[in-house]
Amino acid sequence: MKFRNSVLLSALMAATALGGIANAQDGEKQYRFVMVSHIGSNDPNMGWLTKSMEEFERKYPNVKTEYISTNNYSVQEHVRLLEQAISTQPDGIAVPIVSSDAFEGPLRKAIEAGIPVVAFNIPDGRPEGERIPYLTYVGGDEYLTGKKLGEYALEKAEAGEIPKPTHVVCASHDSAHQGLKARCAGMKDAMEKAGAKVDELFIGAEPATARNTLQSFLQANPDTNYIFTVAGWSSPWAWGVANEMKLDPDVDDKGVTVLTVDEGPVSIEGVRAGHVLATNSQGFWLQGYAPMEWLYWNKEFGYAPQSYILTGPVIINKDNADKWAELVRGVFGDKAYDEQNTW
Amino acid sequence: MKQIVRSQGFGAIIGVVVVLVVFSLIDFSGWWTAQTITNVTQFTAILSFVAMGQALVIMTKEIDLSVGSVYGLAGVAFITLEPSFGVPGSLVIALVMAAFVGLLQALTVVKGHLPSMIVTLGGLFAVRGIIYVWTGGSVHNFSADARIHPVTRLFGGELFGVEAAIFWLVVVAAVLGIVLRATPFGNRLLATGGNRESAESRGVRTDRVKIWAFVLCSLLAGFAGILTLCNQPQTHVTLGENMELEAISAAVIGGCLLTGGRGSIIGAVLGALIVVSFRYELIALGAPSSWYITFVGVVLIVAVIFNQKLARFLGHSV
Numbered sequence: 001m002k003f004r005n006s007v008l009l010s011a012l013m014a015a016t017a018l019g020g021i022a023n024a025q026d027g028e029k030q031y032r033f034v035m036v037s038h039i040g041s042n043d044p045n046m047g048w049l050t051k052s053m054e055e056f057e058r059k060y061p062n063v064k065t066e067y068i069s070t071n072n073y074s075v076q077e078h079v080r081l082l083e084q085a086i087s088t089q090p091d092g093i094a095v096p097i098v099s100s101d102a103f104e105g106p107l108r109k110a111i112e113a114g115i116p117v118v119a120f121n122i123p124d125g126r127p128e129g130e131r132i133p134y135l136t137y138v139g140g141d142e143y144l145t146g147k148k149l150g151e152y153a154l155e156k157a158e159a160g161e162i163p164k165p166t167h168v169v170c171a172s173h174d175s176a177h178q179g180l181k182a183r184c185a186g187m188k189d190a191m192e193k194a195g196a197k198v199d200e201l202f203i204g205a206e207p208a209t210a211r212n213t214l215q216s217f218l219q220a221n222p223d224t225n226y227i228f229t230v231a232g233w234s235s236p237w238a239w240g241v242a243n244e245m246k247l248d249p250d251v252d253d254k255g256v257t258v259l260t261v262d263e264g265p266v267s268i269e270g271v272r273a274g275h276v277l278a279t280n281s282q283g284f285w286l287q288g289y290a291p292m293e294w295l296y297w298n299k300e301f302g303y304a305p306q307s308y309i310l311t312g313p314v315i316i317n318k319d320n321a322d323k324w325a326e327l328v329r330g331v332f333g334d335k336a337y338d339e340q341n342t343w
Numbered sequence: 344m345k346q347i348v349r350s351q352g353f354g355a356i357i358g359v360v361v362v363l364v365v366f367s368l369i370d371f372s373g374w375w376t377a378q379t380i381t382n383v384t385q386f387t388a389i390l391s392f393v394a395m396g397q398a399l400v401i402m403t404k405e406i407d408l409s410v411g412s413v414y415g416l417a418g419v420a421f422i423t424l425e426p427s428f429g430v431p432g433s434l435v436i437a438l439v440m441a442a443f444v445g446l447l448q449a450l451t452v453v454k455g456h457l458p459s460m461i462v463t464l465g466g467l468f469a470v471r472g473i474i475y476v477w478t479g480g481s482v483h484n485f486s487a488d489a490r491i492h493p494v495t496r497l498f499g500g501e502l503f504g505v506e507a508a509i510f511w512l513v514v515v516a517a518v519l520g521i522v523l524r525a526t527p528f529g530n531r532l533l534a535t536g537g538n539r540e541s542a543e544s545r546g547v548r549t550d551r552v553k554i555w556a557f558v559l560c561s562l563l564a565g566f567a568g569i570l571t572l573c574n575q576p577q578t579h580v581t582l583g584e585n586m587e588l589e590a591i592s593a594a595v596i597g598g599c600l601l602t603g604g605r606g607s608i609i610g611a612v613l614g615a616l617i618v619v620s621f622r623y624e625l626i627a628l629g630a631p632s633s634w635y636i637t638f639v640g641v642v643l644i645v646a647v648i649f650n651q652k653l654a655r656f657l658g659h660s661v
Contacts, residue, residue, distance in 0.1 A: 041475040042580040071475060175633045202632040205581040206411075208571050209589075212386040213622060213632055219378050220627035233481075236577035245378065339483040342577050 028062040033092040033295050034085045035288070038078055038177075039121070040071035042205075044233070044264050044340050045284055047332055052288030065292055066090075075099045075176050079106060086110045092295030096121035096139075097132065098177055107132045116298045118291040121282075122179035123308065135298055136305040138290045140282025140312030142179040146170075146186025146228070149259050152278050152315050153226065154194050162257045162277060165196035168226040171214055171238060173205040180230045183261065187228050196226070207237055215241045225256050232262035232270075232279060236342050239275045251277050251318075263316060263324060265332070265340040271321040273343055281324070283311025285331065352610030354650045355597040358642075359613050366624050373627050381506070383616070383623050385574075388508035390615040392567035393586055394593035395519055396560030398611040401594055403549075403556045404536040404603025405459035408587050409448060409466030410564040415583030416470050417441040417565030418572045419482055430492040434569060441565025442558050444470060449557030453550045459557075467587065478580050485576040499573025508570045512612070515563070520608040532556060537604025564590075592639050593618050596646040605654060617642065 035053065039046045046069065053065040068085060070077045079102050082095060086106055093110060097103050097119050111117055116135050123137040150168075157164045168191045170184035181200075188198040201217050203210035218224055218241065227238045227249075239249045239258050248255025251274050260267050263281035270276035290309060297303040316324050329337045366374045373379065393410050400407045417437040424433035448466050452459045489495060502510040523529035534542035535549040542549055564583075572578055597614025599606030621642065622635045 041480045044481040046480055071471075200631075201626075204585070205579070206584045206586060207575070207578050207582055208386065208389055209586070211575065212382065212619065213626065215382045216623040216626040217632075219376070219382060220373060220623075220629075233579050237575075240575055240577055336479075336481075340481040342482065342484045342579075 029300070031063045031091040031296065031299055032066065033063060033094065033292050034066045034068065034088070034090040035094040035120070035291070036078070036082045036085045037067060037069040037121075038096055038098050040069040042071045044266070045262060047336070048263075048284035049288035051331060052285045053292060056289050056292045060292075060296060063292070063296055075102050079103065082106050086113075086115065090115060091299055092116045092118070092292075094118045094120045094138075094291035094295065096179070097124045098122055098179065100124045100126055100132065100178070104132055107134065116295055118294050120287045120291045122177075125178055125182065136294060137308040138294065138311060139287050139309075140280075141310055142182035143186040145261060145280050145282060145313040146183040146188070146230075147190045148186070148313050148315060149228070149261070149278055149280055150187045150190025152317070153257065153259060154190065156277065157194075160253060162251060163225050163254060165191050165194060165226045165257075167221060167224040168196050168198045168228060169214075169217055169221070169224050170198065170200045170228045170230060171203045171210075171234060172200060172230045173203060173210065173234060175202040183230045184228070187259075191226070197223075199224075203234065203237075205234075210234060211237050211241050214238060215245065218242065218245060218247065226259065227256060228259045230261055232260050232264045232267035233342065235260035235267060235270050235276055235279075239270070250274050263328060265325075265328060265337045266342050268316060268321050268325050268328060269341045269343050271316060271318055272325065274318070275343065278315055278317045280313040280315055282313055286311040351598045351605055352607040352613060353598070354646065354653050355607075355610040355613035355617070357649075358596060358617050358646065362617055362620050366620065370624065370627055374624070379623065379627075383619050384509055385506050387612070387616045387619045388506065388512040389567050389571055390586070390589055390593055390619060391512050391612045392515065392563045392570070393590040394597065394611040394615045395516065395608055396563035397587075397590045398594040398597065398599045398606045398608065399519075399523075399532065399556045400459070400560045401591075401599040401601060402532055402536045402603060402606045403553050404539070404601075405452065405553060405556070406463065406591065406601070407445075407448070407466075407557060407560050408460065408463040408591075409444065409470055410560060410590050411583040411586035411588075412467045412470035412474070413441050413444050413561045413583070414564040414568040414571075414586055415474055415580070416444065416568070418568030418578060418582045419474050419478060419580070421569050421572055422482055422485060422576065422578065423478065425485060425489050430489050430494045434494060434498075437569060438562060438565050441561045441568075445558040445561025446554065448561075449554040452557070453553050471584075474580050474582075480580060482578050482580055482582070484578075485572075490576060495573045497573075498570050499575075506574070508574060511566075511570065515566075516608050516612055523608055528552075528555070533604050535603075589615075589618055589639070592643045595643060595650075598650050600650065600654065614646075 050067050057065055075098055083106050107117055119134045119137040121139045124131040156162045170187055172180045184200045191198050203213045229235045229238045242249035242256045249258055258276050260276050260279045267279035420437040420440050421433050424436055448462050451462045498507050500507055531547045531552050534547055535552045539549050593614035594611045596617055597610030621638050625635050626632055
């Protein structure tokens with residue numbers, strides 16, 4: 001695998017070194033860490049997490065990692081899955097805090113029972129002191145994801161490369177997902193400063209319904225000239241709808257501009273093809289590896305980080321998309337990469 | 344006129360008229376545009392296929408909760424198998440897979456004497472699981488050659504100046520309407536749902552009728568999935584998720600009674616039109632799009648009450 005991301009390399013080097021120390025010890029304790037994720041087999045991003053956990057297991061043979069996930073964007077089902085995982089008494093849990101209220105009860109019980117918890121992908125968004133007392137958070141900053149993408153778009157608009165935003169629609173597939181809401185909030189704050197109106201639209205995850213919903217919105221709001229899809233896989237739908245409506249959605253100085261998220265093949269190829277202005281990386285690979293590592297260090301040495309560990313956002317645009325494509329091909333393989341490109 | 348009033352889609356006709364009048368009053372300039380009508384009718388066509396199949400099953404006093412997953416499976420199979428079997432080959436295989444799921448569920452319901460709600464609920468989860476396992480989370484696209492293949496254009500482009508999905512809806516709805524109203528099979532289907540014992544006493548093989556209804560339902564759902572992807576080949580493994588609820592709503596709003604024996608093809612199509620129209624208009628009025636499902640729920644309940652009262656008024660026992 002060709003990892004060019006320096007952060008990733010640093011983490012791997014640290015992991016290798018500590019892995020060596022761990023392996024050198026005799027009579028090692030056996031651990032079982034569980035990642036209870038909302039990124040299911042319906043989401044290509046799952047590959048980042050499972051592959052990085054496989055890498056972790058190779059470095060720490062005395063640790064068994066398990067990846068369990070929901071597939072249908074249901075907070076209730078995610079909570080049930082979490083409760084089931086806790087009942088198996090794992091040595092550590094990594095979980096995204098999709099809903100602070102819903103996850104609070106089971107996670108506090110787990111922590112009180114001595115199971116260390118690392119939040120990944122989505123933190124508890126409440127103020128310090130009110131948050132679930134997990135060990136740390138490893139992941140991107142969802143609010144910053146939207147804000148930085150918005151600011152990047154505004155820079156390009158100022159430079160005359162794309163139209164200035166008048167009305168931005170943030171198209172979300174899950175109305176209860178606080179991480180997605182934070183992305184929209186970040187975009188909203190960036191765009192409203194520039195005088196643009198911002199609306200959040202729940203399009204759902206079903207492709208035909210999502211297209212129908214977005215098309216209805218664009219027809220009813222013809223001043224909309226930016227579409228921000230908060231999942232990479234829905235960006236081709238947004239582009240397709242705008243294209244069908246002859247709104248000129250490619251990246252140029254007229255028509256509609258599409259922005260999206262994630263470092264998956266769909267998002268990167270959208271940028272490379274000139275359909276999407278920019279996307280972001282939230283360091284998915286590290287989000288699988290680093291939580292396991294912190295759980296291990298906590299169990300083995302009692303270490304606890306004193307701050308959140310941010311793995312993103314990193315803006316992916318036409319200037320660096322080729323390098324990102326190379327990196328992602330290195331992780332997923334050429335065949336999987338090409339198959340996941342739905343443009 | 345008397346015939347229209349007594350028709351089983353009369354409730355849906357009233358519903359559509361009310362919807363059109365209300366939407367015209369509150370948003371005339373937004374509603375009556377070519378773009379709005381194209382948007383609404385195109386998705387109505389897709390949902391109608393699933394709703395028509397659902398209506399056939401409901402008329403036999405059963406229900407099929409797996410249609411959304413079958414729609415997804417056929418679509419995914421169509422795209423995934425295309426590189427190996429070509430567009431026509433993958434289309435046929437996808438439809439055969441859909442029909443097979445319908446047959447399997449029908450046999451389980453009929454021969455196992457099990458409630459269709461449970462069997463097809465199992466089908467919903469099992470088929471969706473198959474999609475996830477098969478695709479590994481990502482569904483690739485049609486190749487450039489496949490997109491311009493004549494078969495793809497036949498189901499996804501424009502035919503005689505209208506969207507292919509709408510053209511095929513008119514054709515299939517007309518055929519099914521005739522089958523339901525003017526053939527012995529149609530009579531048997533309604534008789535099976537209306538009064539099974541009575542139908543059997545007259546020699547109707549109700550088990551066979553139900554099996555055909557389930558197979559047709561799955562076939563129509565699968566065909567809708569293929570139509571969707573011929574038109575827009577960019578998809579995802581969530582294809583068809585929750586579509587069963589919209590399809591059941593459309594069939595019920597269109598006049599189907601869950602007690603069986605009553606319903607119509609035109610009613611299912613009009614029910615789909617009402618459901619899709621509501622989504623458009625709520626968004627156009629600036630309501631949060633998540634309100635849509637609330638409104639569908641309200642319309643569904645109102646429609647059930649109205650259709651039952653209408654049926655009783657017309658002298659039908661419900």
